[in-house]
Every structure is written in C-alpha cells, then in structure tokens.
Amino acid sequence: MAAPTTDPVLARSVRDVAYVPTARKRQLLDLFVADSPLPGAPLVLFVHGGGWKRFSKQEHAHIGRAWAKLGITTAVMSYRISGLEESTRLAITAVWSLAIGSLGFLADATGAAPGWLVASCIAVGAFSAITGLRLYRQCGEEPRIRWPAHREDVVSALKFLGSAAQAGGQFEGFYNPRNVFVCGHSAGAHMTLMTCFDVPLLAKAGIGLMSLPPVSPGVSPPPVPAESSRPAEGRTLKEVSSGAAAEDLHVDLVPESEWNLAVPAGCGAFAKPGLVIRGVIAMSPPAVSAMMSGFMIHRMYMRPAFGFDPAQWPQAFPDALLRTAVEEGRCPRPPLLLATADPGYDLGLEKHVDELMPILAAAKVPATRITITGSNHFTEMTRIGVPGTPAESIMTPALVAFVEEHGVKRHTPAEDKEES
Structure with missing residues (x-):
C-alpha cells in the first residue's frame, strides 16, 4: 500500500x-x-x-x-465494485469481434466481405477490449x-x-x-x-x-x-x-x-x-421498483451487484x-x-x-x-x-x-x- x-x-x-x-x-x-x-x-x-x-x-x-x-x-x-461480470462479457465480445474482423480481412481479399464490415468488427473488438480491461483493473484484488x-x-x-x-x-x-x-x-x-x-x-x-x-x-x-x-x-x-x-x-x-x-x-x-x-x-x-423491470437493467446492474435471485433484490x-x-x-x-x-x-x-x-x-x-x-x-x-x-x-x-x-x-x- x-x-x-x-x-x-x-x-x-x-x-x-x-x-x-x-x-x-x-x-x-x-x-x-x-x-x-x-x-x-x-x-x-x-x-x-x-x-x-x-x-x-x-x-x-x-x-x-x-x-x-x-x-x-x-x-x-x-x-469495492461489482464489475467483473461485465468486463468478462466485454472480453468475450472483444475476442469474437477481433476474430470476425481478422477473418473479414481474408474474406475482403477475395471480395467476399465489404470493407466497412471488417472495420466495424475491428473497432467493436478494440473498444470492448479496452473497456473490459479498464473495468477489470478497477475491480481490484477482489473481483467478484x-x-x-x-x-x-x-x-x-x-x-x-x-x-x-x-x-x-x-x-x-x-x-x-x-x-x-x-x-x-x-x-x-x-x-x-x-x-x-x-x-x-x-x-x-x-x-x-x-x-x-x-x-x-x-x-x-x-x-x-x-x-x-x-x-x-x-x-x-x-x-x-x-x-x-x-x-x-x-x-x-x-x-x-x-x-x-x-x-x-x-x-x-x-x-x-x-x-x-x-x-x-x-x-x-435508485428505488427497487424501477430497477426490477427491464432485461438490460437486470443484466447491466442488478445481477452483477445483487446476485441472480430477483427475489432477494428488494x-x-x-x-x-x-x-x-x-x-x-x-x-x-x-x-x-x-x-x-x-x-x-x-x-x-x-x-x-x-x-x-x-x-x-x-x-x-x-x-x-x-x-x-x-x-x-x-x-x-x-x-x-x-x-x-x-x-x-x-x-x-x-x-x-x-x-x-x-x-x-x-x-x-x-x-x-x-x-x-
């Protein structure tokens, strides 16, 4: 320290x-x-x-x-924060995006994939990788x-x-x-x-x-x-x-x-x-009633911070x-x-x-x-x-x-x- x-x-x-x-x-x-x-x-x-x-x-x-x-x-x-799960999801997204982007380069050489698709996959992969790494570092020594x-x-x-x-x-x-x-x-x-x-x-x-x-x-x-x-x-x-x-x-x-x-x-x-x-x-x-509705709210906030059992959230x-x-x-x-x-x-x-x-x-x-x-x-x-x-x-x-x-x-x- x-x-x-x-x-x-x-x-x-x-x-x-x-x-x-x-x-x-x-x-x-x-x-x-x-x-x-x-x-x-x-x-x-x-x-x-x-x-x-x-x-x-x-x-x-x-x-x-x-x-x-x-x-x-x-x-x-x-x-201490609850960022591990999101950083993991972003890391997975980054791997897939970069992989698709790399394959896109090969496809682009034969004209099978448009250049904008290749560039988009690489951009998404790079952004997800950087964001995921930052979140993982913020979690500290106790990630979960x-x-x-x-x-x-x-x-x-x-x-x-x-x-x-x-x-x-x-x-x-x-x-x-x-x-x-x-x-x-x-x-x-x-x-x-x-x-x-x-x-x-x-x-x-x-x-x-x-x-x-x-x-x-x-x-x-x-x-x-x-x-x-x-x-x-x-x-x-x-x-x-x-x-x-x-x-x-x-x-x-x-x-x-x-x-x-x-x-x-x-x-x-x-x-x-x-x-x-x-x-x-x-x-x-935030109040719980408004946080209980919405798939994205559950995935982005409630599950990482409060667990997977909605009955315990209130x-x-x-x-x-x-x-x-x-x-x-x-x-x-x-x-x-x-x-x-x-x-x-x-x-x-x-x-x-x-x-x-x-x-x-x-x-x-x-x-x-x-x-x-x-x-x-x-x-x-x-x-x-x-x-x-x-x-x-x-x-x-x-x-x-x-x-x-x-x-x-x-x-x-x-x-x-x-x-x-």
Whole structure:
C-alpha cells in the first residue's frame, strides 16, 4: 500500500488513506480539509456512483476541493465494485469481434466481405477490449463483489473517520467527528440511504445517528433557543431551495436538546459513539421498483451487484428498508436532503425519488427535495465547483445550508462531552 500523499492543490489534504487495516486496492479515501471550517467543523463523507461497478474517488476529487473551500472538510471514498461480470462479457465480445474482423480481412481479399464490415468488427473488438480491461483493473484484488460488500465499505470508512479524529489520531483537529454528514450520488446515494437508515447496522459499528422527533408536514416544531439560532446573515435551506422546485416535508430546525440518538431495542445505549451522523444527502438515489423491470437493467446492474435471485433484490434497496422500519415502528428520522436533476434528464431516477417521498412522509422523516434545474444525471455531480453551473448555484448552496442548519455549532472537546 502506497503511503498517503499530500495533495498539491490544497495544502491540508491527504490522498490514498486506507480505511481498513488490510485495505484492498479500492478501500481508500482522500480527505480535503477546510482551512476555514464552518462553525462546528463539519465533515461530509462523499460516496460516488457508477452503477455499483464503475468509477472511484479519483473522478470525484473536484467535489472535495469545492466543498473544502466553502468550509466543509470532505472525505471522498472509493469502495469495492461489482464489475467483473461485465468486463468478462466485454472480453468475450472483444475476442469474437477481433476474430470476425481478422477473418473479414481474408474474406475482403477475395471480395467476399465489404470493407466497412471488417472495420466495424475491428473497432467493436478494440473498444470492448479496452473497456473490459479498464473495468477489470478497477475491480481490484477482489473481483467478484456482491452486495452488501459495497455498504460494508461505507460503514468501515465511517468507523475509520471517527477513530482517526480522536486524540492522537491521524486526522485529529481536522473535523468534528460528532458533526458528520453522509452524501452519495446515484448508486452512492443508494448506499448512503441503506447505511444511514439501518440503525442496527450503525449501532453494531458504534456509529451514532441523530434522529429528530416526528413532526407532521405543516406542523411547526418547538421554538429554537437563541443560542442555537443561525446567524442573521445566514440563509435557511428553505430560502436556498425556494427557486429550485423544493418540496418540503419538514425543514425547520429542531432544538438540539430534543435530538435523540437513534438506538435500536436490545442494542443498549452507546453514549459516546466514535462518530455521529447529523444528516443525509442523497442525489438521485435508485428505488427497487424501477430497477426490477427491464432485461438490460437486470443484466447491466442488478445481477452483477445483487446476485441472480430477483427475489432477494428488494431487500437491498431503501424503499423496502424504510417500509419495514415503518411497519416495525423503528424508523429513524435523520434530516434528509434529496436532490434530482431535470425531469427526463436524470435517467428516470427522479421517478425513483417520487416513489420514496410517500414512504418518507409516512415515516415522518424530515426530508427536503430539490431539483437541480438545468442539469442532468451526470452534470448535477460533475459540475460541482464550476461557477455559474446549476450544480454550483443550486446543489452546493443547498448542501452548505443543510449542514449549517442541522449540524452542531461548536466543536471543542469539552462541549462535545457535554452533548454526549
């Protein structure tokens, strides 16, 4: 494992930090440290998308840089992916295409095959070979990865970030481990929701989750004490999202004295978790009902990541997790920000969020939904940090306001102990 390196763009950033003791090739994260952190020294863990089978932290470093400049220390992680089966299919396609192309050369010499067919076969073969090789290399040392391995890596990263910020830890003083937010895009948003709404999973890992009291839509919460109020010059999340097609279930601030540490029955109380999640941000998360239909979706996404038994797929998605939690009366209520791109340009994932909203309302989860007008599924994430783009003018301010609104306003060790 290569030693962590300092990022040349930001003096206080660290690359390629292993978040498990025996880290594989992809179990690494980069930390981008805010030079002038917001009050409470918040941390955001960003989980990238890619259909559970593509991409890594390298393609998302711009997010860490952009948010760190705004005062939010950001960890961008990679995780093990499920790309082996697709890379194998592409390799087979490449072999056949190149073989047909080679035979085509012989046929072309006798005029039995047109030149365009020969060129097409060779082009398809070369493209498939290159793409398959890239996917295989991205898989790392553990090629046959299936759910829930992806989520296990998210939990491991959170545990590491909690321990690394303690006294004597690698990241001591960089951020407040009791003021953490988890953000994901696409498949990363799926993993974010599946992690942060599974209280027993978090409890076993010693991770705290702040759960707000249930507040019905349209009902105002108790008044906020003056010492917990936002600065007068700050903007609330509702103000930020007012021009971005916001759909509020409940976004008003609840006094921190009424926040509860969500602990499942039988797990006991852990008064001093190593890390506390204060809020969840999900950008275009998929829902299982929309993923169950379509041969290509099954072949490209569901089978490689979730196995060959469709009966097991629903249990690996947030809508099923939330329904079960609501039925059992144990659904946590962390503050939640949902973001989607323009309808029709988000690969249909805005419809997935449409399906999640009634479930969240039934659970009385304090959720806010915004539309990043003028963006598509990719630019809502890739253009973060680019001035003048919808991602930077809508998504980034909404995230900053969300963190300020639901995070702690202090980060001294003594006050953290009092809050415990």
